[in-house]
Amino acid sequence: MKKTVSLFIILLFLPFFGCKNHIENNTFDVLTSFYPIYIITLNVMDGAQNTALTNMASQSTGCLHDYSLTVTDMRKISSCDVFVINGGGMESFKNTQNIKTITATEDLSLLSDEHGVNAHAWLSPVNAAKMADTIAIELSALNPDNKDVYMANAKKFGDSLKGIFTPLKNQLDKISNKNIVTFHEAFPYFAKDLGLNILTSMEQEPGVEPSARDLTSLIETIQKGNVQALFSEPNASSNVPKLVSRETGKKLYALNPLTSGEMKKEAYIDIMEKNYQTIGEAFSIDTRVR
Secondary structure (H helix, E strand, O other): OEEEHHHHHHHHHHHHOOOOOOOOHOOOEEEEOOOOHHHHHHHHHHHOOOOOEEOOOOOOOOOOOOOOOOOHHHHHHHHHEEEEOOOOEEEEEEOOOOOOOOOOOOOOOOOOOOOOOOOHHHOHHHHHHHHHHHHHHHHHHHHHHHHHHHHHHHHHHHHHOOOOHHHHHHHHHOOOOOEEEEHHHHHHHHHHHHHHHEEEEEEOOEEEEEHHHHHHHHHHHHHOOOOOEEEEEEHHHHOOOHHHHHHOOOEEOOOOOOOOOOOOOOOOOOOHHHHHHHHHHHHOOOOOOO
């Protein structure tokens, strides 16, 4: 219902907001849906002339599951030249009227589970590099004056991500038990890069804590599943991870889902490398070894 209402409101009010003519103000305005797409696009647009990049959702939003657009959001969307989104069902408002949209995950093979498509593709550096390529190609077509900048930046960003997880993966490959439990379903792409096995998640639905029965089942699964470590998230308000850690005797760590952070180009690698250090700690691996 929320998704339907959000889309209906946009379609109803966009004509009143009006679309900005970027030719008049000589600025090519790009809007991103939320933090990880902003950071990837920021790397692609670095140094581009007569352009502006703005992010729509606030830092406190996290993922856009069931996100309801505000009037301010709608104004931002209606006044941009292009709206860059993640895709995969992350944004419920992707079919906006008269707004050119770039879907960063368009060329990716997305993972699925019993809940549907998993849209958290940005948590794999391999995917993030491909998303940057897609964004660069689409921006180049819309703003050809900066084509060389976009394409060069996407290559530079991709090169910086190439193999950053390989040293850790090589050491994890020597370990037989790579079973872990995460807070929610954000990390399958991250785990796939490293060869980790996510046995289950503490929250099966984003923002919905497990019932008493589900919690009992979760604890039993962890106890029987030879789980190496449990992973919460830095800003998780739920007490479930601590409770599960206490009941199972498994140590609790925090992995950053990269949905908030500093608004700078280097943020992606900074956050990802800290995540790799956390995995290394959980598996008693010295991540300084290269």
